[in-house]
Amino acid sequence: MPGKVCSSCGKLTDKYVEFKCPNCAKSDIVRCYHSRETFMHYKCSVCEFEGP
Numbered sequence: 001m002p003g004k005v006c007s008s009c010g011k012l013t014d015k016y017v018e019f020k021c022p023n024c025a026k027s028d029i030v031r032c033y034h035s036r037e038t039f040m041h042y043k044c045s046v047c048e049f050e051g052p
C-alpha cells in the first residue's frame, strides 16, 4: 500500500482522511491522523485556502 502524502506535514502516511477542499472543491486534501489530532493546518494546492 503506497499511502499518500499528508497535506499538512508533508509526510507519507497510510493512515489518513481525505476530503475535497472546502473552498474550491478541486483538490483532495490528505491529512494524516497525527496532523488531525494536533490540529495542524493544511493548505489547498489549487486555491491556497488554509484550514484547520
Ligand SMILES: [Zn+2]
Pocket: 006, 007, 008, 009, 010, 011, 031, 032, 033, 034, 035, 036
Ligand atoms: Zn500529517
Ligand SMILES: [Zn+2]
Pocket: 021, 022, 023, 024, 025, 026, 027, 044, 045, 046, 047, 048, 049
Ligand atoms: Zn482549494
